[in-house]
Amino acid sequence: xxxxxxxxxxxxxxxxxxxxxxxxxxxxxxxxxxxxxxxxxxxxxxxxxxxxxxxxxxxxxxxxxxxxxxxxxxxxxxxxxxxxxxxxxxxxxxxxxxxxxxxxxxxxxxxxxxxxxxxxxxxxxxxxxxxxxxxxxxxxxxxxxxxxxxxxxxxxxxxxxxxxxxxxxxxxxxxxxxxxxxxxxxxxxxxxxxxxxxxxxxxxxxxxxxxxxxxxxxxxxxxxxxxxxxxxxxxxxxxxxxxxxxxxxxxxxxxxxxxxxxxxxxxxxx
Ligand SMILES: NC(=O)C1=CN([C@@H]2O[C@H](COP(=O)(O)OP(=O)(O)OC[C@H]3O[C@@H](n4cnc5c(N)ncnc54)[C@H](OP(=O)(O)O)[C@@H]3O)[C@@H](O)[C@H]2O)C=CC1
Ligand SMILES: O=C(O)[C@@H]1CCC=N1
Numbered sequence: 001x002x003x004x005x006x007x008x009x010x011x012x013x014x015x016x017x018x019x020x021x022x023x024x025x026x027x028x029x030x031x032x033x034x035x036x037x038x039x040x041x042x043x044x045x046x047x048x049x050x051x052x053x054x055x056x057x058x059x060x061x062x063x064x065x066x067x068x069x070x071x072x073x074x075x076x077x078x079x080x081x082x083x084x085x086x087x088x089x090x091x092x093x094x095x096x097x098x099x100x101x102x103x104x105x106x107x108x109x110x111x112x113x114x115x116x117x118x119x120x121x122x123x124x125x126x127x128x129x130x131x132x133x134x135x136x137x138x139x140x141x142x143x144x145x146x147x148x149x150x151x152x153x154x155x156x157x158x159x160x161x162x163x164x165x166x167x168x169x170x171x172x173x174x175x176x177x178x179x180x181x182x183x184x185x186x187x188x189x190x191x192x193x194x195x196x197x198x199x200x201x202x203x204x205x206x207x208x209x210x211x212x213x214x215x216x217x218x219x220x221x222x223x224x225x226x227x228x229x230x231x232x233x234x235x236x237x238x239x240x241x242x243x244x245x246x247x248x249x250x251x252x253x254x255x256x257x258x259x260x261x262x263x264x265x266x267x268x269x270x
Contacts (some may be wrong), residue, residue, distance in 0.1 A: 003032045005145075010060035012085075013067050014078055016041040016048050019095050020069035022124040024051065026152030029126075038063070040081075065145065068094040072268050075099050079107050087111040091138070093146045095119050097169050098268025101135045101162055113138040115146035118165050118173045119153065128154030131168040133161070166269075170261035178257065183208050 011032075013020050016039045028034060034052035041048065044055045066085055070078045075096060085092075086108030093115045094104060104114050115138050119130040130150040134143045147156045159165060183204045190200030211225075218225060230236040243250045 003027070003030070003036070006064045007033050007036045009062055009064040011037050011065045011067065012059055012063045012082070013037055013039045013053075013069065014082065015068065015070035015074070016044060016055075017069065017071075018121060019119060019123070020067070021045065021047060022121065022128070022153055023067065023069065023095075023119070023149070024048075024053065026123065026126060027149065030152045040078075062088070063090050065091050065093060065149065067149070068092060068096060068099075070096065072096050072098045075103070079104070083107060085112075091115065091142045091145060093117060093149060095130075097173060098166075098265050100269045101133075103269070105135065111137055113142045115143055116162060116165060117146065117150055118168045119150060120172050120174075121176050123153035126153055129157065129172050130154065131157050131159050131165060131172070133159040133165060166262040166265035167258075169265045170258040174261045178254070179208060179212075 011027075013024060016024065020039070020041070024037060024039070027037070028051060035054060037051075037053040038057060038059050039048060039053050039055050040059075041056070048055060063085065066082055068075075068079070082092075087110075091113045092104060092108065095117050097118065099116075101114050101116050104116075105112065108114070112135075114135040115132055116135075117130050117132040119128050122128045123130070128150075130153075132143065132146055132150065134146070138146075143158070147158070150156050159168070183201075186204035186207065187197070187201040190203060191197055195203070215222060215225060220228070226240075230240060246252070
């Protein structure tokens with residue numbers, strides 16, 4: 001990405017926790033000058049302090065971008081300090097779950113260019129996926145800038161409507177937690193079948209990583225990759241009979257889980 005405008009005008013990073021830091025790491029790796037970044041965070045981490053960015057310093061008058069990465073619950077306290085940037089040349093990019101574009105516009109003014117996004121934590125290793133949607137005042141160039149910033153940590157998809165973001169949050173935003181829980185549950189099941197705990201965890205972790213990498217590289221669909229593991233009358237078929245059981249298997253369970261997450265996202269937005 002060409003960071004020249006951000007280098008000249010600066011980027012304010014509001015909240016340098018897990019997500020803010022993952023993004024910052026991606027930008028710095030792509031060549032953004034550290035001193036163009038103004039991080040605002042009440043408790044800067046040692047990692048942040050070592051990056052050479054400005055931390056809780058006086059903010060620039062006309063930053064190119066404000067990236068909002070505080071928890072939705074902190075938004076009410078955090079956002080008003082940036083109100084003076086509203087309605088001007090500054091692009092706001094939000095990664096917060098549940099905070100709507102309308103909520104930003106209520107604080108910053110309707111004429112503010114805003115891109116709402118939903119990334120996920122694999123961004124920390126450059127393998128995230130982020131969905132983005134701009135408000136009426138976000139030009140194509142603004143959305144391109146947001147996409148460039150977010151693609152520093154992985155893939156980016158563009159949404160057609162803001163309403164889709166609650167489903168995105170429930171699938172890919174929260175999704176890494178489901179996969180980590182799958183590792184935990186698979187390891188525990190291996191222990192129950194007699195494996196030592198450490199070995200069960202090693203096997204479960206390597207299996208999720210290996211299957212994920214195969215899903216990334218292989219041209220086949222996920223369904224075909226599943227079929228490739230499944231010998232007729234074999235062990236996988238026995239397990240899949242349980243996991244694909246109507247009413248109790250993975251599909252209805254994940255449907256309930258994803259719906260709960262999407263409902264929570266919608267509730268946070270009220
Ligand atoms: N974690 C995830 O998987 C994902 C998170 N998100 C979204 O990203 C946002 C951040 O989440 P995450 O990084 O996990 O949370 P973190 O708690 O790790 O980061 C939030 C940071 O904001 C800081 N903070 C609190 N109050 C203020 C303030 N007034 N001004 C500036 N900074 C402040 C916090 O400091 P302190 O801890 O000291 O209070 C913390 O360092 C959330 O809105 C979440 O919805 C989106 C996608 C995925
Ligand atoms: O749990 C949350 O609310 C955030 C949003 C997606 C992942 N973490």
